Amino acid sequence: MQPVWPWAEVRQTPIQAVYDLLMPDESAFHVARITDIDPVILYKILQLRMDVFIVEQDCAYADMDGRDVDPTTQHLWITDRDDVVSTIRILHDRDVVEFGRIVTAKSARGRGLSRQLIEAAFGLVGNVEVWIGAQAQHEGWYESLGFVRSGPNYLEDDIVHLPMTSPAGR
Ligand SMILES: CC(C)(COP(=O)(O)OP(=O)(O)OC[C@H]1O[C@@H](n2cnc3c(N)ncnc32)[C@H](O)[C@@H]1OP(=O)(O)O)[C@@H](O)C(=O)NCCC(=O)NCCS
Numbered sequence: 001m002q003p004v005w006p007w008a009e010v011r012q013t014p015i016q017a018v019y020d021l022l023m024p025d026e027s028a029f030h031v032a033r034i035t036d037i038d039p040v041i042l043y044k045i046l047q048l049r050m051d052v053f054i055v056e057q058d059c060a061y062a063d064m065d066g067r068d069v070d071p072t073t074q075h076l077w078i079t080d081r082d083d084v085v086s087t088i089r090i091l092h093d094r095d096v097v098e099f100g101r102i103v104t105a106k107s108a109r110g111r112g113l114s115r116q117l118i119e120a121a122f123g124l125v126g127n128v129e130v131w132i133g134a135q136a137q138h139e140g141w142y143e144s145l146g147f148v149r150s151g152p153n154y155l156e157d158d159i160v161h162l163p164m165t166s167p168a169g170r
Pocket residue numbers: 052053086102103104105108109110111112113114115116133134135137138139140141142144
């Protein structure tokens with residue numbers, strides 16, 4: 001499952017058009033607001049986040065922080081058969097677009113899934129600046145996706161993070 005998606009062509013197009021363009025395989029790529037997500041799939045998205053961010057990273061934190069249900073929040077995920085293997089969410093605040101909860105199942109890493117979801121997210125949000133709070137060990141990876149450091153390191157839930165932004169029109 002390594003589809004090539006025409007990201008450059010989909011910037012600033014309506015969400016449904018982007019969705020249709022990005023669907024090389026009906027079972028692979030998905031984007032929706034929380035109210036449009038099948039409950040079992042939503043369970044699996046949240047389970048993946050819990051398995052990695054809380055269990056694997058040994059970090060007790062409130063993964064479900066209320067932002068998933070914002071009417072403007074977009075959830076993107078990739079399925080492999082019946083499993084959710086990768087996910088990301090896009091938060092839309094008044095002045096800022098933020099990508100977060102970027103995670104791929106341990107068994108599916110290194111296949112470019114998170115990279116594809118981030119590129120898809122860029123395609124969805126269009127020509128705007130994007131902010132992320134990156135775990136420090138992934139700084140180089142995010143740089144390879146066009147993000148640059150925008151401030152000093154900070155500690156969040158005992159994990160070293162840094163703010164990074166991707167300028168509009170990257
Ligand atoms: C970080 C994470 C989301 C990446 O997911 P992924 O689907 O494996 O990512 P991709 O396959 O798109 O990219 C991995 C590639 O980036 C490369 N890479 C990793 N770290 C890198 C770095 N610091 N600089 C440059 N490239 C890097 C890897 O070598 C790998 O390349 P390869 O595919 O040629 O082997 C995944 O490891 C994960 O879920 N980690 C735990 C949760 C987490 O920390 N999330 C991020 C919170 S900020």
